[in-house]
Amino acid sequence: MSARQAEAGAPVRAAPRREITPGAALPLLGFLLLAALFPFLPLGSRAEFLLQIAFFTLVAGIMALSWDILARSGQVSLAHAAFYGLGAYGYALLLKAGLPWLLAMPVAALLAGGVSLILGAVTMRLSGMYFAIATLAFTEVVRTIIQNLPESVAGGATGLLVPALLGGNSRAQYALAWGLLAFTVLVSLAVRLTRLHFAFAAIRQGEETARVLGVSIVRFKLLAFFISSSLAALAGVLYAGKTFFINPLETFSLANSIAPLTTSIFGGLYTTLGPVLGATVLRVAEELLHNSVKDGYLVVYGLVLMLSILWLPRGLMGLRRNRKHGGDL
Amino acid sequence: MTDTLSRTDAAPETAGQELRIEGLAAGYGKVQVLWDVNLHAAPGEFVAVIGANGAGKTTTLRAVSGVVKPSAGRITLGGVDITRAEPSRVVALGLGHVPEGRELFPHMTVRENLDLGAAMSAAARARAAETLGEVYTLFPRLQERAGQLAGTLSGGEQQMVAVGRALMARPSVLVVDEPSLGLSPLMTQTVFEALKAVNAQGVTVVLVEQNVNLSLKLAHRAYVLENGQVVKEGTGAALLADPAVREAYLAL
Amino acid sequence: MTAATTIGGTLSPASQGAEVLRAEGLSKRFGGLKAVQDVSFTHHQGEILAVIGPNGAGKTTLLNLLSGVYRPSAGRLHLMGRDVTDQPMEARCHAGLGRAFQIVRPFPEMTVHENVTVGALFGKPGQRLPEARERAWALLERTGLAAHADKAAHELTLLQDKRLEVARALATNPSVLLLDEVMAGLRPGEAQEAVALVRGVRESGVSVLFIEHIMPVVRDLADRVVVMDQGQVLAQGTYREVTADPRVVSAYLGTEEGLQA
Amino acid sequence: MDLFVQTLVNGLLQSGLYALVASGLALAVGVVGIVNFAHGEYLMIGAFLAWAGSAFLGVDPLLSLPVIAVAVFAIGALTYRVSIRHVLLAPELNQMLLTFGLGILLQNLALMLLGGNTRTVTTPYQASSLQLGDLSVGGPKALAFGLAALLLGALYVVLYRTTLGRQMRAVAQNRRGAQLIGIDVDRVYLIAFGVSCALAAVAGVLVSVLLFASPTVGLVFALKAFAIIVMAGLGNLTGVLWASVLLGVSEALVQTYVPGGGGWSDAVFFLMIFGTLVLRSFRGAR
């Protein structure tokens, strides 16, 4: 119809360069492979110790990635400690009720997902700071409720002992954490490669425009909540099963909400690799700092976060040369 | 070059300054709005800039006050280059801006809005009481409403506040952007009368307007802006008589 | 979508078509401000209808009432024979209403193709991703954006942005397309291209309602014109008719009264 | 009945501190448009400076208060210059991360330099109290409340009666309008952020007298301040006063009248925030 097209004669179709190619998944696959092989690497005497670090890194990765999935729909949550805690408590209580752990784990995740729908429904119209504070308030309320339930129900403020995951076998625990991270990565990829990506990204980048284009924000915002909180709850299950003990103060602490946020921003928002990579780099950096600067390592850590925002606003993923929009996983 | 049109009845208490724009290009992000604007207002002159929506009138004024940074060209105010100066400096040099949409401080009283106008220079502060009296003379309504929040005023009253606020700095050049927007004819008339009176005191006035008839009647000289360029200039009367102006507006 | 090059040229008197959009006494108040008052008009199948008026006349508020950004304080709105007054934006989209914004609002972190895919995927219920992608391609070709499909939206020129805005709205497969000053900021040559684009849209069977300031564009494009002033409808008719109306002229050029200098 | 009045007084006294901390935060949010998650850390700095002045120089915290306010104003202005200023146009998320990082940095700097111990300040008026019949009002608390009220009054006088204050409000209400009448917006931002930090520090001085100084003392107050400014509506300074009183009194009521209320008072408050936000969002819907 246009003059441009008339000149060209036949319709031109540019090669879909920016479509996601299998190649884009290579770094991610590489990461997962490396993580899978980690227990078998010849690390000598440090192997067991590094395996423990790696376990908690995987948990941090699951948390960050799950947070990122929610953030992709424009919802910047400070409620991830609540989902984490709900997962941990749900799991512990289901075990107490006699469920086998393999069943307790997914049921706890789904329960947290269900609760998140309530939160999602009432915060539907909030954005920015208001949304953040509302989700923070939700976390506080959930924590207080659990803390004030009779001790016989959920351990009260003292907390609950949780049976060791997989009999305390650290390799098996690592394998399970790896599996759950891989599952989270798969979910994240599924979100990235299906219609969900278009819905989430459109809502985030222009909620009104998205609605004008027919995107049902209610459905997709809630879906983002459900997916994200269920995954965060799985991280909580891993934590509970690894440390044998949960209490409201620690599982619902603000730090558990803030860590996935900072990790994702540091790694690179709205990507699958970014949050996972961010978790790894930050955890390794923390460990190295811990051993080198000892007393002041958290000072340096804070400084690193600040500098990364000032010099690296798009996170680690922004370091890749020729990064163009759209092609990232 | 426009000497013949200078007002003879002006008794310049405030000395007007010259505003000169040469080869101005500017825009927002990827949207270039001004391509090559040349415009001049002699001291004490009343110049109107007319043109259809999107022609670049507002952008021209914003470039003058330093809110929009030009990509090319030169702007001088009383001979001083202000091309990329910060807005605070431009105001200090004597420019008063009555912006489109008034840009008042809605939760402050009328009086506070006016006082702020005089706050930025020591000279204006020193004469603030006197200037306030002049503004109240110009707009008696503002005195009645002095304690009312600006956001609760009618559109016309808000426009008065915007003009008054700019005058409080005792500017030598006053640029006014679409003062009649959303105003009743009666209110429009009040505002325009005030502008005329201000100009009569020697202040250079550059008026951007969509109300062609009224502004051309008022102005000594006028420019027609189209697609970011000046396409016509002449005395107000000459342009008013020019059928091409009307056609440009209504695409007859 | 039918091919873009159909029987071109002649502006058929569209008022014979079925009605696609009918506003009955739409009003909107913001606090004390009556932004839109008692606006009624009918938009027919295949018609290009322009809404014009001086700055602040209430045009954009009207468009927001039509697309569902605001709920009206009074009045009803019918779309394709259905009352959609209380429907949210996404439901109106599903019912056949498309909209392009005055200030282009591409999703900045998506490619051009992805931007259009959003419209194709969610514009009507039950669309699947592969088909939506294909339709997005087709639309990019129609709107001359195919060569830029993989660019990020922020890499486009303004004209391309406008094309994208239209392509994305078209991707929702609308019966009526609302265009909000899509010519704003374009140079004359570009505006001509945009006019051709809008004509093409109509020829593909979509009715168009647009707001515009650039009068030559209105003259060249509109079958019928609704003139607004101070939130009310001042006049309706062909371009020639309304510009001959002295009330319209004075709304545009200002009153001649007053100020006997 | 006496218990009820005493409860109201308890709540009211507590609200002065809340208002002081929240006003500073509201100033940063309203004028500069930055949500400073490190706000509590400036309170902590103020508390430690007061403690240091008292412990090492023997200066009463209330006497060192003006010096501390000026010092922390300078620290805040410096913070603005080297960090905040560079993210003013960045996405909200990046601003959040920056101030989170700042908070971690400052808190751990204090921990590294001073250790985690709780420090207390000794003042002669600490144990004083006013008795009004059965009603008793703690001396330092009343003093702190009075000082907070005085400072807030002064803040309001500055904001409403001085040129600088009007400039701040002008920038908050209409940034472009402020620019166009010649206000140096960057300078106003710097001052507003500095004042915001100074207000937190002043609250910190009072906290050191009433409670204690420790590296984590800021968190409790910062969290409440966030809740208060959100409840008041971001940047609404007058609303901050009401929300602070509401928080203080509702806390006191819950603590007094709900069995085991001390454990519930936070939850009740956050529930109120949550409810306010949600209600407002649905009422705001067209």
Add this chain to the structure above:
Amino acid sequence: MKTLLMTGVLLALSGAGAVKVGVLLPLSGAGSVSGQAAKNGYQLALDEINRAGGVLGKPLELEFADDGSAPAKAVPEFVKLVTVEKVDFMAGGVSSATSIAVSGPAKQYGTFMAWIGAAAVPVEDAFADHPYFFHYHPWSYYNFEAILGYFKYLKTYKKAKTIAIAYEDGPFGSAGIDATVDAFRKAGFNVVMTEKFKTGSGNFGPLVSKAKAAKPDILYWVGYDTDALPLATEIKQQNLQLGLLYGTPPSWPVGFEKNSLSDNVAGLSLWLSTSPNKDSRTFVAAYKKKYGTVTDEYFAPLAYVNLKTLAAAINRAGTTDKAKVAAEMAKTNVSTPFGQLTFSPSLKTKYQGFKAGNWLHFQYLGDARVPVFPIKFAQKPMVYGK
């Protein structure tokens, strides 16, 4: 002479074969005050042990690790000490949550643990079947036993009848609160108030108002150092008349004794720097010599005793074999700054060190903490307000 020289050289050269003890402490985070105090105690003990010839003829080595007061950090650090640093014994441990978290790897590696802190009951559950778990700090129920003993004394001699309880809503304050109330009632007290508060919030106004209405003889508060001054201030300000304000924070605010508000406040401690006990005086002198100051944190002498007794047990066993060292350790019977230390079973674990009898009750009198109960340790008569 020659042999002595040789021994010295051997001592210097034989680092590789030295006995290594891993010490896991909260050096940062919430528990860092106790952790840092313990670290000082360990280092003092290390100096003395090595000056006296080390362990098994070689200098003893300590490997410190920071658990950050967080279970997720404690687990890797514990594993690092055991598998990388290959320590022979583990010591330290302050927080209950981190201690429970490391119970997994501890059982997996059969780690020998000489543990100083972690008084919460779930810790006892977590280590119930661990064969090499030596717990120095009394379990929380022993604390309570001690408190009840003191209160019963007050009941008999000071006619204290009513108790108001204020406890922080976290795990420290809330643990077993119902049992506490029951026990007081059973002992014939009237519990007139049981109130939670949020630690660190400093807002005690409503709580004290409520207490005032309840007119208790004793206000028993379970909280942290941050709550001490605000509570004391509020009580004074609202003019709440008490027989005794009694608190059990893990540590007290720095300089609290100099504040007049601390006057007559009573508390519980395993140890006081002013204790007349000979071992305590020796410890204080040694500590002052090394660090130039006196500490009031009982975790410093506790850590000191912990390492000294462990080293002694190893030396007696003549080997690092866990079973043999455990057997020797179980026979420990030494005098310490806390009184005599022996190990005997607790409710669930096999080797419990200090128990209820080791607790001291003190009062802030003048500018110091002064032991007032048990009477045989009292340096001054207690001040009872009613």
